[in-house]
Amino acid sequence: MGEYIVEVSGVSKGFPGVLALDNVNFNLKAGEVLALLGENGAGKSTLMKILSGIYEKDSGTIKVFGEEVHDMSPKKAQELGVAIIHQELNMCSHLTVAENIFLGREKTKSGILSDKEMEKQAKGILDKLNMDISPDTVVGDLAVSKQQMVEIAKALSTNAKILIMDEPTSALTSKEIDDLFRIIRQLKSEGCAIVYISHRLEELQHIVDRVTILRDGQYITSMDFGDTNLEEIIANMVGREIKEKFPRISCKKGKKIFEVKNLNAGKMVRDVSFELYEGEIVGIAGLMGAGRTETTRAIFGVDAKESGEIILDGKPITINKPMDAIRAGIVLAPEDRKKDGLCTKLSIRENIALPNLDIICDKLGIVNRKKEKVMTQKAVSDLRIKTPNTEINAGSLSGGNQQKVVVGKWLARNSRVVIFDEPTRGIDVAAKVEIYNLMNELKRQGIGVLFVSSEMPEVMGISDKIIVMCDGKVTGEMITEEATQDAILKYATSFEKKVAAEA
């Protein structure tokens, strides 16, 4: 560790209506892992995009390796040795792994692409990451977590001296996270500087040397990780103390609301059964790709079911399409809010009203604007959605607030069962707590809550009962008080036994 190799001072950046960065300072030393932390919308991604030349700064100076850079562009950044792994997946799904890794930097021999050469090099990097995929696989055929690993491989292949990782682990499995951390440590020992952005604060202890914290576009502080603790970091991020990271309320367990019996749908949902009772939150844990999303989709009627029974309040019901589920009182807040949750071009009002038009419309199907307004206002104030008004496009909200809209549109109606699929992915601590409170509120009202999450502390912190899935099957079920991380992990990885048995 030594000199600062990146010195950013007084950088500001505005977007229409927001000042994303306000006079921010940021320094990075060679051979360190720096965690850049802050709530949603704090400006972390914006700062890193400026550093890697994707956005232009409004004012301020950037020095890289001691020299001031005026005209940063993606190309220039690459020449300087800056590589970035973006928060959103940015893969060309029709191209192969090798083609993606070398996109924009293709190797050629007298003008002709040297595909063999590139595949060979890609293979080398993938091996380094312990990834068992062939470089000529088409990326679109890969699971999301594998795509994220390819993204990481792509950044590594540039041999960058400054590597920026914007939430690289939000879609990775724990094994892959271990591999990533191993690589990070190795790069660090080679003198590479790494900026690490993540909302999973428990990861920091494994790799981080220093933290820099932003809040509302402003620079707050930088500290050596060893000199601080999570509480202090969170307080700096949020600007106030968060007393309870996982607020829990206790309710009396009531009667059975909902039951899924022997549900089968494709290969990822095999013989799934579970029950929901009044006054409890059921968490579904498991690794990525365990089939949890598929299970929720099958229940909700998005994907076709092969067999199985769904029983609500003691009566079996048939769900062939989402509307059937909604009418019956079962709703789903899906996992990928941009892809499945929001109509980003429509206003907050229209998004919240969308699944509730049956309530809002009169018999002729005409929308009652008064009812609609009342419903929207209520959702916005209940969930404390931060927005100037309800007419702005949902797409222009910050991630956490978008998630609240996704949840909010389902709370506007009286449902019996609410399914949350990864409701807290990519949102900050404070917003997470608000989502937890919301689930608790539903629990208090006697509504069944099913909660899918890949973050074990969260599952253990919030749910009353935990179901663990692996490879499309329910492999374990336990009361939270009796659950331990190890036990969950054991169930979550019990597919290996099956593989062994088959072999």
Next chain:
Amino acid sequence: GCGSKETAPAAETSTAPAAEETAQAPAEEAAAEETAAAESYKVYLITMDQMDQHWVNVDGGCKKAAEELGNVEYKWLAPDVKDDAKQIECINNAVADNADAILLAANGPDAVTAALEEAVAAGVKIIYVDSAADFEGEVTFATDNQAAGKTAGDEMLKALTDKGITSGKIGVVNVNAATASCVARETGFRSAFEGSDFEILETQYSEGDAAKSKDIAANYITSGCVGIFGANEGSTTGVGNAIQEAGDDVIGVGFDKSDTILSLIKDGYLLATMAQNPDVMGYEGLKAAVAVLGGESFGGAVTDTGVSVITKEGL
């Protein structure tokens, strides 16, 4: 197109040089010039579209007459493509612009009639050029397309008989089934073969596109046709090109006159083309319009402006 109510004299009678000598002023010109001093008339020419050389020549005839008369505010309106509805819009536009008379080349016999009724009700005089509609106009100057088509058929039949061919397949390349004038030519052409042993094949449509016409004609030649008929300029060009290339002894007969067609005839690839006299239509049409506006009546007379059969010998 073939809206003429009386069958005009046989087309062969008019010969090329005579038809081109159009400047000879008819007797009524003097009368028209007298009114010139009195008032100025707004006369519109409305054609089927603006693409064909043919319409440009009609326009040329009108312009010439307008210049000679001096008291005419003359304008040419045309839809961007051949389309009944669009031609009706043109008529409505001319009426809205207070036209005194319209020289109309009707897209089809029926489509424009109601619009013309409206126009006449608004006091506009209707003169047909090129093709009439099923609606009483003041006077019509047009080619009798069906007769001309029959002439084309007769030319082909004669050439085939001269070669000693009395049976075989004959192909027809037309624009589309919606263009009445060309359909009339085809009808005339087919009628020439009634009673003969020739088999006239299913008509193929090329939208008047020379390249497409050539492909179609080439296919006809491949399937062993002894003669091919092109119903308009583009079709005829395509037919000529296909024959030129195949080098076969296929007899090609067509319609309209362009540089390319003339050179195809000169080189012997096309037997003959039926050349109309669009400038005569325009010239006579505009003069008649002014005469009508000056109070004269033609009583709906139909004048065949004739076709000239252009062959290698005639060039």
Next chain:
Amino acid sequence: MENRQNFLRRMMAVRGMGQVLTVTVGLIVLCIVFGILNPTFASSKNIGNLLRQIAPIILIGIGQSYVLITGNIDLSIGSVVGMSCMISATLMTKGLNPWAAVLVTIFCCLLVGVVNGQLVAKCKLPPFIATLGTMTIARGIAQIVNNNYNTDSIGDAAKGFRDFFYYGKTLGLYNTIWISIILWLIFNFLLSKTRTGRHIYAIGSNVEAAKLSGVGIVGTTTKAYIVSAFCASVVGLIICATSGMGTMDAGNMYEMYAVAASVIGGVSTLGGQGILLGTVIGAAIWGVLQNGLQFAGAPVAIRNIVIGIIVVVSVLLDVVVRTGKPRKAKKG
């Protein structure tokens, strides 16, 4: 007083109203220019005439807008116009009562809409291809209806029909204009005030999210295509009434005019965005251009060039206005 301000503010808040205002200014400028070039342009006679020419463009524009807002496109519009014209005329020449013929015609055209909707939403064909296919097929049907000929005159029995759709006037306005006004009111109401309208926007904005919100994708998409086919069939009837006969190539290229009218009026080809008020202004611009350029004596070539430039510039303006701010911000 306050009420009025409120009304204005609410007007402006409606999505896409900005683009509508921009193009309205453009329309006014165009009218002034043409009025100066040729004073007859502004005569009451020509205005009645002009409105009657714009009416069919408004109708096909409404249909195309519905489909565009769902994020799809309908290339079959022109062929459906042709089908409608040919089917109605053929039935009438065969002696069927004109109004019965109208009903049969509309029914047949709606079938094309249903097929489009199913191909696009159920079979998941790219809408460009699916409707390119039905465009060709529908044109083939238009041609086959009367055995590959245009029909004869639909005759005197159809006078009422012709007056209703084209030649008659009501309260001083041509019926054609009334038809487009009334249909516009209905379809605008359906799109902006009803559940189906909301669903149409939602699908265009994000079809997955709409599906997960319980919106029936196949049903809603099909409804949009049916509206499009319906509007096209009405235009076909108008053309049949106008010319008093069936022409096989009626409506050629109308799908493109419809796209142009919609897009000039601010409807996005990417879906989820646009209002029918914009479509009306877009159609008016298109109609005024055709009419005005003809009066100005511009040859077809110039007309094409001017229209092409106006289509590009109007959308360019929209893009600049819409993204202009972020871009400025981006560069500082």
Next chain:
Amino acid sequence: MENRQNFLRRMMAVRGMGQVLTVTVGLIVLCIVFGILNPTFASSKNIGNLLRQIAPIILIGIGQSYVLITGNIDLSIGSVVGMSCMISATLMTKGLNPWAAVLVTIFCCLLVGVVNGQLVAKCKLPPFIATLGTMTIARGIAQIVNNNYNTDSIGDAAKGFRDFFYYGKTLGLYNTIWISIILWLIFNFLLSKTRTGRHIYAIGSNVEAAKLSGVGIVGTTTKAYIVSAFCASVVGLIICATSGMGTMDAGNMYEMYAVAASVIGGVSTLGGQGILLGTVIGAAIWGVLQNGLQFAGAPVAIRNIVIGIIVVVSVLLDVVVRTGKPRKAKKG
């Protein structure tokens, strides 16, 4: 032996090869059916002829495929064909050396490509609208070049030109066929083996990702549009050579034929997918249909219906085949 297997496996792994095989089977079936319906269809004379009729479709198909793979569309192709035909013919009738005329023509057409690319990639206009605009403008230019007339015959001086592009033969094959073979080889090489080709796929697959990887979006998109304009200009020259004159409406609707050929051959209108081998097969199917239906004596109406159905069904097949697998994968 092993090498050959390897080769086969690699062939099959090539993007889109599956669809190409499906349609090749379709093509063979079509040929057999037409051959049975009318034996002349399979005569050597007709085959030479047929190949020459297919050649221009291959060329415009190549151009449209390039653009489609970038995820855009080029509606201006037909008008550029017309422009090319008119400009070259007009220059030749004015006495310019035919080969100089060819160069000037190609240059003018490439400008349209550049404008398309800039409008779409730089100004971010929806490609449908941008090229709808340039389609109208280019047609206007085609019309204005010779003052709204078709040109006269390009004369005897142009004999070499006409032989080169259409009437001549080399090694027993018509030059037109050679031109399309050679251009296909070049453009196939560029698309599959060079960096620009790779970037074209990347943009079509995910434009944001491509941008973040340093791919020049504007430059690459413009190159694709230039290829499209170039191919269209060559087709225009072929048409000029064919008829020996300039026709203003040459190439009408060719953009749609090009889309059909590309899409039948497996090029996705959504970008990122397709190979030029497919485009050739698609063009062949299109050409065989036109030629074969004429030999079979089918009236135009039937032909339209058959072609429409084949377009829809071929893409439907593709969708079924393609989504069958991923969907299965998704569910297990």
